[in-house]
Amino acid sequence: MSDPVLRRLPKAALGALIARLGQTHTVRGPRVRDGAIVFGEVEAAEDLPRGWTDAQGPGRYRLEREGEAVFEGYVVGPDSPKRAHFPAREVLYTAERRADGKVGFAPVEATPGRTAWLGVRACDLAAERVRGAVFEAGGEPRPAARGREDLRVAVSCTKPGELCFCASTGTGPRAGEGADLVLTEREDDFLIEAPSEAGKAVLADLPVEPAEEGAEAWLDAAMEAAEGAMGRAVEMDGLPEKLLGRLDHPRWDEVAERCLACGNCTSVCPTCFCSTTESPVAISATGIGTVEGGAVEVGAGEAAQVRLWDSCFTEEHAYMHGGTLRPTVKARYRQWLTHKVGSWVAQFGTSGCVGCGRCIAWCPVGIDLTEEIAALREGEGELALPVLREAPLEDEDLVPSVAEVVGVRRESADVVTLRVKSERLAGFGPGQFTQLSLPGVGEAPISISGEEAGAIEHTIRGVGAVTKALCALEEGDELGVRGPYGRGWPMEALEGAPVVVVAGGIGLAPLRDALRKMVGSPASYPEVHLVYGARTPDDVLYAQEMLGWLGGPHFRLHVTVDRAAPSWRGHIGVVTRLLDEESVPEGARAILCGPEIMMRFTVEALGKLGVPDERIWVTMERHMECATGTCGRCQLGPYFVCRDGPVFRFDQVRALFGQEGF
Amino acid sequence: MGAGSEGSASGAGAKVRLGVFKLASCDGCQLQLLSCEDELLALTEHVEIVSFAEATSRPDDGGPLDLTLVEGSVSTEAQREHLQEVRARSRFLVTIGACATAGGIQALRNGRDVGELLRVVYAQPAYVDTLAESTPVADHVPVDFSLRGCPIDKGQLLELIGALLAGRKPAIRDESVCMECKRSGQVCVMVAKGEACLGPVTHAGCGALCPTFGRGCYGCFGPKEGAQVAALGARFEAEGMDAETRRRRFKLFTGWAPAFREESER
Ligand SMILES: Cc1cc2nc3c(=O)[nH]c(=O)nc-3n(C[C@H](O)[C@H](O)[C@H](O)COP(=O)(O)OP(=O)(O)OC[C@H]3O[C@@H](n4cnc5c(N)ncnc54)[C@H](O)[C@@H]3O)c2cc1C
Ligand code: SF4
Ligand code: SF4
Numbered sequence: 001m002s003d004p005v006l007r008r009l010p011k012a013a014l015g016a017l018i019a020r021l022g023q024t025h026t027v028r029g030p031r032v033r034d035g036a037i038v039f040g041e042v043e044a045a046e047d048l049p050r051g052w053t054d055a056q057g058p059g060r061y062r063l064e065r066e067g068e069a070v071f072e073g074y075v076v077g078p079d080s081p082k083r084a085h086f087p088a089r090e091v092l093y094t095a096e097r098r099a100d101g102k103v104g105f106a107p108v109e110a111t112p113g114r115t116a117w118l119g120v121r122a123c124d125l126a127a128e129r130v131r132g133a134v135f136e137a138g139g140e141p142r143p144a145a146r147g148r149e150d151l152r153v154a155v156s157c158t159k160p161g162e163l164c165f166c167a168s169t170g171t172g173p174r175a176g177e178g179a180d181l182v183l184t185e186r187e188d189d190f191l192i193e194a195p196s197e198a199g200k201a202v203l204a205d206l207p208v209e210p211a212e213e214g215a216e217a218w219l220d221a222a223m224e225a226a227e228g229a230m231g232r233a234v235e236m237d238g239l240p241e242k243l244l245g246r247l248d249h250p251r252w253d254e255v256a257e258r259c260l261a262c263g264n265c266t267s268v269c270p271t272c273f274c275s276t277t278e279s280p281v282a283i284s285a286t287g288i289g290t291v292e293g294g295a296v297e298v299g300a301g302e303a304a305q306v307r308l309w310d311s312c313f314t315e316e317h318a319y320m321h322g323g324t325l326r327p328t329v330k331a332r333y334r335q336w337l338t339h340k341v342g343s344w345v346a347q348f349g350t351s352g353c354v355g356c357g358r359c360i361a362w363c364p365v366g367i368d369l370t371e372e373i374a375a376l377r378e379g380e381g382e383l384a385l386p387v388l389r390e391a392p393l394e395d396e397d398l399v400p401s402v403a404e405v406v407g408v409r410r411e412s413a414d415v416v417t418l419r420v421k422s423e424r425l426a427g428f429g430p431g432q433f434t435q436l437s438l439p440g441v442g443e444a445p446i447s448i449s450g451e452e453a454g455a456i457e458h459t460i461r462g463v464g465a466v467t468k469a470l471c472a473l474e475e476g477d478e479l480g481v482r483g484p485y486g487r488g489w490p491m492e493a494l495e496g497a498p499v500v501v502v503a504g505g506i507g508l509a510p511l512r513d514a515l516r517k518m519v520g521s522p523a524s525y526p527e528v529h530l531v532y533g534a535r536t537p538d539d540v541l542y543a544q545e546m547l548g549w550l551g552g553p554h555f556r557l558h559v560t561v562d563r564a565a566p567s568w569r570g571h572i573g574v575v576t577r578l579l580d581e582e583s584v585p586e587g588a589r590a591i592l593c594g595p596e597i598m599m600r601f602t603v604e605a606l607g608k609l610g611v612p613d614e615r616i617w618v619t620m621e622r623h624m625e626c627a628t629g630t631c632g633r634c635q636l637g638p639y640f641v642c643r644d645g646p647v648f649r650f651d652q653v654r655a656l657f658g659q660e661g662f
Numbered sequence: 663m664g665a666g667s668e669g670s671a672s673g674a675g676a677k678v679r680l681g682v683f684k685l686a687s688c689d690g691c692q693l694q695l696l697s698c699e700d701e702l703l704a705l706t707e708h709v710e711i712v713s714f715a716e717a718t719s720r721p722d723d724g725g726p727l728d729l730t731l732v733e734g735s736v737s738t739e740a741q742r743e744h745l746q747e748v749r750a751r752s753r754f755l756v757t758i759g760a761c762a763t764a765g766g767i768q769a770l771r772n773g774r775d776v777g778e779l780l781r782v783v784y785a786q787p788a789y790v791d792t793l794a795e796s797t798p799v800a801d802h803v804p805v806d807f808s809l810r811g812c813p814i815d816k817g818q819l820l821e822l823i824g825a826l827l828a829g830r831k832p833a834i835r836d837e838s839v840c841m842e843c844k845r846s847g848q849v850c851v852m853v854a855k856g857e858a859c860l861g862p863v864t865h866a867g868c869g870a871l872c873p874t875f876g877r878g879c880y881g882c883f884g885p886k887e888g889a890q891v892a893a894l895g896a897r898f899e900a901e902g903m904d905a906e907t908r909r910r911r912f913k914l915f916t917g918w919a920p921a922f923r924e925e926s927e928r
C-alpha cells in the first residue's frame with residue numbers, strides 16, 4: 001500500500017465512477033426501500049438516496065427529506081455486506097443416501113460475487129475483518145471466496161449518527177484499511193483516495209484533479225470533529241474481564257424484563273456469525289419448500305445441507321438432547337453481551353463490536369447496549385480466563401467424506417459401537433471426536449472410542465433422530481464423517497503418575513482409547529484406576545474388554561450402578577462413593593467424562609482427596625454444528641468446546657462450570 | 663422442540679398410512695395439503711391416504727394410522743369423542759393450524775356467555791350443540807407435534823412429512839418471526855414505520871408474510887417459546903397505543919394460547 005494521495009472528484013462525476021465500477025463489477029450501494037436505506041443495485045447516480053436523512057434512535061428509524069447530500073445525510077441501515085458474504089441461508093453441499101445404504105456428498109462452490117460496494121462505512125470494513133477472522137480461524141473458505149473479487153468504495157463519515165460509536169471501538173469514522181477507494185463528501189465535491197492497487201486502477205480512469213492545498217488538513221479536522229460528534233460513547237477497556245466477573249449483576253435481570261429474545265440485534269449485527277443447519281430431503285424434483293436459498297437444484301429424494309443464521313437468543317442455540325442450557329432471557333442476553341464485547345477478544349483478538357449502532361436502532365423495544373454496558377461497568381468483580389486458541393484450521397469446508405461401516409457391535413439396549421473405515425480420521429488422538437452424518441437426517445458429534453484392525457470405532461447411544469439412525473446402520477452401509485476434531489486427553493501430562501479415570505454412562509466411550517493406551521504401557525502409566533458408574537449392570541459398556549484389562553497388574557477397576565437386581569454383588573450408588581484413598585492415590589491425576597452434575601461432585605471429592613484443579617481434566621459437551629469454531633454454538637465463555645476442548649484442564653473452566661447459560 | 667423428534671413414522675419400505683381429520687374449522691389447512699400438487703404426487707409413492715374427506719372418496723378402513731393430521735378445535739361433545747377415537751388409532755398425531763393448536767378464532771367466544779352468543783348468532787339456537795369453550799386438541803388428547811398458522815404453511819407441512827419419512831427432526835424451529843423476517847432481508851415495520859408487530863413474540867413458520875407486505879404480524883402462528891408478551895405490550899403502549907387496542911392485538915387467531923391470553927386480559 002503506497003501513500004494515498006488526495007484528489008477531488010466533482011459531484012457531477014459520480015455517474016462516471018458508477019459506470020467505471022460497473023464495467024467490471026455489479027455495483028451495490030445505498031438505496032431507499034420500504035422506509036430504510038439498504039444495499040441494492042446502483043446503475044446511476046440518481047439511484048442513490050441524495051437528499052435523504054435517517055433519524056435514528058433506540059428502536060426507531062425514520063427517513064426524512066433534508067439537504068442535498070448523497071452520502072452524508074445518513075449512516076448505516078439494517079443491511080450490511082454480511083448478507084452477501086455469509087448468506088442468511090445457503091446450501092453447503094448436496095447429498096444422497098441410496099436404498100442400498102450408500103451415500104454421496106457433493107460440495108456446492110461459493111462463487112465470488114464481483115460486487116463493488118459503494119458507500120460502505122469504516123464500521124462495515126471493520127466488520128468484514130472481524131467476520132473474516134472468525135471464518136479464517138475455522139478454515140471455512142466460503143465467506144472470503146465470495147468477497148475475494150469485490151471492490152470496496154468506502155465513505156468516511158463526516159456526520160455520524162445518533163447511535164454511532166465507532167470512535168469508542170476504534171473502527172471509524174475514517175475509512176481506510178480494507179478499502180479500495182475512499183470518498184469524503186463535501187458541499188460541491190468528494191475528496192477521493194485510493195489505498196489499493198485495484199482502487200488506483202479505477203481512479204486512473206476518473207475525471208479527478210489534485211485536491212486543493214490544505215485539503216489534508218481539512219480532512220483531518222473533519223474526522224476529528226466527527227469523532228467528537230458520535231451520538232454514543234462506550235468505554236470498551238477491560239470489558240471482557242468485567243462482564244465475565246459480573247454474571248450476577250442485577251442489571252441482567254433488569255434487561256431481561258425488557259428484552260423479547262427476538263434475535264433482531266444479532267441478525268442486524270454485521271459481525272454475528274452464529275448459524276444452524278438443516279438437512280432437508282427434496283420430496284419432488286423441484287424441491288420447492290424444502291431446499292431454498294442459493295440456486296441449488298436437487299432431484300427428488302436428494303438431500304442438502306443448508307446453513308442459516310441463528311442467534312444466541314433462540315432456544316435452540318444452546319439445545320442439547322433433552323433441553324436447552326439457556327432457557328431464560330437473562331441467560332440469552334448475557335450470552336450476547338458477554339460474547340460480543342467480551343469473550344470475542346479472547347477468541348479472535350478484537351472486540352466483536354464495531355460501534356455501528358444497528359442493534360440499538362433495530363431492537364423493536366429499543367434496548368441500547370451502550371446503556372447496558374455502562375450500567376454493568378458500575379459494579380464489582382473481574383474474571384480473566386486463559387486464552388487457549390491454537391493455530392487456524394485449514395480448508396475445513398464442512399463437507400463430509402464417505403466412510404463404510406465394517407462392523408456393528410451392540411453394547412447394551414441403546415448403545416452400539418460402529419466400526420468405520422475412514423482415511424480422513426486416521427491420526428486421531430484419544431479424546432478427539434468426529435462429526436458423523438447421514439444425508440437427510442443430520443450430523444452429530446461423536447467421540448472416537450478406539451481403533452482396531454484399521455477400523456475406527458464410535459460408541460453411540462441412540463437418543464434422538466441422528467443417533468438413532470446411526471445406531472440402526474448395518475455392516476456395508478455408508479455414512480459421512482468429518483474430523484478428527486478437538487483437543488483430546490493430555491496423554492503426556494498423565495505419564496509417570498497414578499491416573500484416576502472417572503466415567504459416567506456413555507462417558508466411558510471418549511475415555512476408552514486413552515484407557516487402552518494406558519493399560520498397554522505400564523512403563524509410562526504405572527497405576528491406573530477406572531471408576532465407572534452405569535445405570536444398571538446391563539448398561540456397563542465394554543464389559544468383556546474390561547475383564548481383559550484386569551490382567552494388567554497396574555489396572556484397577558471400580559464399578560457402581562444406580563440400580564440392580566439382588567443378584568448384583570457390586571456397588572450400588574453414585575461414583576463419588578467409590579473415590580477414596582485407595583482409588584485416588586497420592587499424587588494422582590484425574591480425567592473425567594460424564595454428566596456435568598456428576599463431574600461437579602467428582603471434582604469436589606477429588607479436591608478433598610488432595611487432587612488440585614490443575615491435575616484434573618474434564619471433557620465438556622455443548623451443542624455442536626460445525627466443530628470448527630465457526631457456528632458459534634458450542635461456546636463456553638471465551639472457549640469453543642469444539643476447538644479449545646472438548647477436554648479442558650479443570651482450572652480453566654471452573655469459574656464457568658455450573659453457571660446458568662454457559 | 664422435543665416432541666416429534668424421535669424416530670421415523672415409516673416402517674422400512676411400507677407406505678405411511680395417513681389420516682386427515684377435521685373438527686371445528688374452515689378447511690383452510692387441509693387445503694394447504696391439497697395445494698401441494700407436485701409434491702403430493704411424489705408423496706403418494708410413500709404415503710397411503712387412509713382417511714381424508716377432502717381428497718378421497720374411498721371409505722376409511724378404520725385401521726391404525728402412522729401419521730394423523732387433525733385440523734380444527736374441539737367445540738362439541740361429538741368432536742371430542744371423534745378425536746378420542748382418532749387418537750386411539752394414531753401413532754403420531756399432529757395438530758395443524760391455529761384452531762387445533764390454540765383454539766382458533768372460535769376461541770374468541772371463550773370466557774363469554776355461550777347461550778347469549780348463540781341467541782345473537784343463530785336464529786334457532788336450540789339446534790346448535792356446543793361446548794362452553796372452543797379448545798385446542800391438546801386439551802383433550804396427547805399431541806406429538808403442532809403445525810402452527812392460520813392457515814398452516816405449505817412448506818412446513820411438507821417439511822414435517824418429509825422429516826417423518828426420513829426419520830429426522832422436522833426443521834421447524836420455535837423461534838421468533840423476526841428471525842425469518844431478518845433472514846429474508848425485510849425492513850422492520852415496527853422500527854421503520856411504527857407499525858405494531860407481534861413478530862417478536864410469535865412462532866416462526868410463515869416466512870414473515872405480513873411484514874413482507876408492509877404490515878405488522880398478527881400472531882397467527884401463536885406464541886413462540888418464552889414469548890415476552892408483556893414487554894412487547896409495554897412497548898406498544900409506550901409508542902402511543904391505548905390499552906384496549908393492545909388487548910385486541912393479542913386476541914386474534916391464537917388469542918386463546920396462554921401467553922397471548924394473559925396479555926389480552928392484562
Ligand atoms: C464432543 C462430543 C462428543 C460426544 N461423544 C458422544 C459419544 O461418543 N457417544 C454418544 O452417544 N454421544 C456423544 N455425544 C453426544 C451426542 O452428540 C448427542 O447425543 C447427539 O448430538 C444427539 O443428536 P440426535 O440428533 O440424536 O438428538 P437430537 O436431540 O435430535 O439433537 C439434534 C441436534 O442437536 C445437537 N445436539 C443434541 N444433543 C447434543 C449434545 N449432547 N452434544 C452436542 N450436540 C448435540 C446435534 O447437532 C444434533 O444433531 C457427544 C457430544 C459431544 C459434544
Ligand atoms: S453489537 Fe451493535 S453496535 Fe456493535 S457491531 Fe453489532 S450491531 Fe453494531
Ligand atoms: S453468540 Fe455471539 S456471535 Fe452468536 S449470535 Fe450471540 S453475540 Fe452473535
Ligand code: SF4
Binds near residue numbers: 262
Ligand atoms: S435486545 Fe432487542 S433485538 Fe435483541 S433480542 Fe432483545 S429485544 Fe430483541
Ligand code: SF4
Binds near residue numbers: 364841848853873878
Ligand atoms: S417487522 Fe415484525 S417480524 Fe419483522 S423484524 Fe420487525 S418486529 Fe420482527
Ligand code: FES
Binds near residue numbers: 623627640641
Ligand atoms: S463453533 Fe460450531 S461446534 Fe463449536
